[in-house]
Amino acid sequence: MSTYSIKDLEQLSGIKAHTLRIWEQRYNLLSPKRTDTNIRYYDDADLKLILNVAFLNDNGFKISKIAGMSEAEMRKEVVSLTEKNLTHDDQINALTICMIEMDEKRFDKVLSTNILKIGFEQTMMNIIYPFLSKIGVLWQTGAINPAQEHFISNLVRQKLIVAIDGQIYKDGGKKFLLFLPEGELHEIAILFAAYLIKSRGHKVIYLGQNTPKEDLLYVYKLHNPEYLLTVITTSPSAENVQEYVNALSERFNKSQILLSGYQIVGQDFTFPKNVKAMNYVRQIKEYLDEIEEVLIEK
Structure with missing residues (x-):
């Protein structure tokens, strides 16, 4: 299991650490753990949760409403949103969630939907390349682990090989x-x-x-x-x-x-x-x- 600081959550979700602390106190969204030396940290479940929260909040859901959702309800809304005509940044965030969860089926669905809508070349240019740049920075700073980076890189590689063969x-x-x-x-x-x-x-x-x-x-x-x-x-x-x-x-x-x-x-x-x-x-x-x-x- 990976562990994350609040700064790691900020980098991955795009939500300021100050805002995360307010949400934590006001809505009890996160449950930080503490090390033996009393240092606060977060786990994979916290990261997945805050990525979904950030995604829904960016797409118009009020934080008070999100806080009242179950994990299953939250995921259902995220999946529904990623199938709509969202911005490139929204699609990149959706792929980030897939990476953290190592969800190959969902990752493939997001990519395939974008390829159908805007074509393979534009999907690579406007979504995959910015996404890979993002995870490259996250990997260098230790916010994600090498297994997650390799998982995503190999999925993209497979898509490219199929496209080239075509x-x-x-x-x-x-x-x-x-x-x-x-x-x-x-x-x-x-x-x-x-x-x-x-x-x-x-x-x-x-x-x-x-x-x-x-x-x-x-x-x-x-x-x-x-x-x-x-x-x-x-x-x-x-x-x-x-x-x-x-x-x-x-x-x-x-x-x-x-x-x-x-x-x-x-x-x-x-x-x-x-x-x-x-x-x-x-x-x-x-x-x-x-x-x-x-x-x-x-």
Whole structure:
């Protein structure tokens, strides 16, 4: 069982700690426990409760009414609301509840509903990516545990693979070789890039996680792609990124190299002429649109 401070509840729910304390005193919403040294803490049940309370309160329910609901009544209202045409922030909060409860069925329902309403690409751009950014911060601060983060990441990964498989390549377009450097395992961004590229009629050669240099070079020589795309999140380490980028540029000098990831975005690197940094996923989409315009003109 995980334990949370009131600051953790504030980060996860978006409700100020001061407000949580008032609700606790006035409506007896929460039941903090105490450690042997008399420090207050909250458990998983408290977190699930306050996430549902926050969600309902954000959607017009008065706190006095919420306080009178049973757990089952509260959950029923939350489920009903997430199936309606809510804001992106509401959907992100709904996914957060699914993550905390590790509720795969509900998570899948929220995603599927949004995909039907606004399409897969917009769901990724406006809901999944902001949601993943949120849980990345929460994971770093210890507000959620690694199991919850892995649970969600794998569900998103499954959705991406299905979406990619649904794109049928036809002759034409450009060749893109996608890979992650040796030691790099964070695959969501590069999978979404594969979807974007393939959905626009280009050919994707996907090598995935932890690609050895020798394998990358072998596939490159075999297919001669016009573009290489990689995402650097944790590997190589910050002090080795510039050297790695320079080596990529020299080794694959006949191709355009597209880079993104935590170790690239906002960093003060010198990029060779055939290397382009992408600060966020929308830039990949914009770059593909530019390629499309060139192809149409030709």
